[in-house]
Amino acid sequence: MVAYSFRKRFVEPIRTGSKRQTIRADRKRHARPGELMQLYCGMRTRGCFLIDETICDRVQSVRLSFDGNVVAISSLRFGSPMQEITGAKALDLFATQDGFGDWNDMRAFWREEHGDISEWRAVLLTWNPLSQAHAPQAVDADRSR
Numbered sequence: 001m002v003a004y005s006f007r008k009r010f011v012e013p014i015r016t017g018s019k020r021q022t023i024r025a026d027r028k029r030h031a032r033p034g035e036l037m038q039l040y041c042g043m044r045t046r047g048c049f050l051i052d053e054t055i056c057d058r059v060q061s062v063r064l065s066f067d068g069n070v071v072a073i074s075s076l077r078f079g080s081p082m083q084e085i086t087g088a089k090a091l092d093l094f095a096t097q098d099g100f101g102d103w104n105d106m107r108a109f110w111r112e113e114h115g116d117i118s119e120w121r122a123v124l125l126t127w128n129p130l131s132q133a134h135a136p137q138a139v140d141a142d143r144s145r
Contacts, residue, residue: 002031004125005043006051010099014039014051017129019099023062023122030123031056037127054127062124066107066117073124 004022006014013019024030031037039051060082063072071085071094085094091103100106110120 001036001038002029002056003038003040003043004031005040005048008041011041011051013099018096020057020129021098021124021126023064023098023120023124025122030059031125033058037125054129056125057128058124058126060124060126062122064110064120064122066110066119068118069103 004024006022010019033056035056036053037056038053040048041051042048061074063070063074065072069086069091071091073083073085075082085091088103095101095103095106098106100109110117114120
């Protein structure tokens with residue numbers, strides 16, 4: 001099980017299911033597909049709390065190009081680009097899936113967090129909606145007797 005910390009602004013989008021991905025710097029160990037993920041707000045602070053637990057769906061390499069307005073997503077195993085996201089609507093959609101209002105909001109957040117960078121290479125982790133991760137398995141009434 002791997003834990004990830006989020007800022008307060010992302011708690012509600014995670015809980016409602018509109019944020020089902022996170023972009024993280026490479027580190028020794030990320031969650032793997034099928035593995036339980038713990039999503040916290042404010043880890044290592046006095047106000048830390050568990051948002052929820054969910055199941056990791058996919059782990060991919062991602063390159064955010066803020067000057068070129070491109071998001072390139074590729075397989076960690078093979079490294080070749082699987083998907084390039086360009087154009088205002090597609091970039092806005094990607095940003096909203098990550099809990100931002102739009103691409104410009106995401107760019108402003110990155111600039112605030114990491115300075116005036118033009119590119120960011122990281123890992124994109126996606127998870128199943130929280131309700132699906134914790135949904136009780138349906139029981140067939142005829143089989144349970």
